[in-house]
Amino acid sequence: MRNFLSRLAIRIQSFMYGRHGYDKLSVHLLWAAVIVYIPAMFVWRIPLSLIYLALIGYSIFRVFSKNNTKRYAELNAYNRFLGKIKGFFKLRKNKWRDRKTHVYFKCSCGAVLRVPKGKGEITVHCPKCKKSIDKRT
Numbered sequence: 001m002r003n004f005l006s007r008l009a010i011r012i013q014s015f016m017y018g019r020h021g022y023d024k025l026s027v028h029l030l031w032a033a034v035i036v037y038i039p040a041m042f043v044w045r046i047p048l049s050l051i052y053l054a055l056i057g058y059s060i061f062r063v064f065s066k067n068n069t070k071r072y073a074e075l076n077a078y079n080r081f082l083g084k085i086k087g088f089f090k091l092r093k094n095k096w097r098d099r100k101t102h103v104y105f106k107c108s109c110g111a112v113l114r115v116p117k118g119k120g121e122i123t124v125h126c127p128k129c130k131k132s133i134d135k136r137t
Helices: 002-016 024-040 045-064 067-095
Strands: 103-106 112-116 119-126 132-136
Touching: 024 045, 024 067, 067 103, 112 119
Parallel strands: none
Antiparallel strands: 103 112, 119 132
8 A cells, every 4th residue: 555655646746747836826716716615505606606616727727737937927916916905904004003103195106105293394205216205294
């Protein structure tokens, strides 16, 4: 039995050689499929089941794909998307935490600047675009 399992492990390893394997996006797709499947058990099943099968199918496709450059590009796009969402919530958390001591405002380039409250009229230099901005705190 031990010899059979070791040969099976070697065959699986040789099959997976050069394939993409599991990554963060594949795991999140599987979790999304589980989350979609739970309501599909109780309500009208056909549309939710199709979404569930599509998510599972795409996750399996990503795992067994040999086109690693495209899978890495998809993973990088997903990580950028997650970074924007995490950044949004982190900014809200920091604004709430610093609400008594600091003021947050946006520069014309889109950068969010934090300045201390109660300093009156101040000049702030944006680190992103190097523009000077006069603000009242």
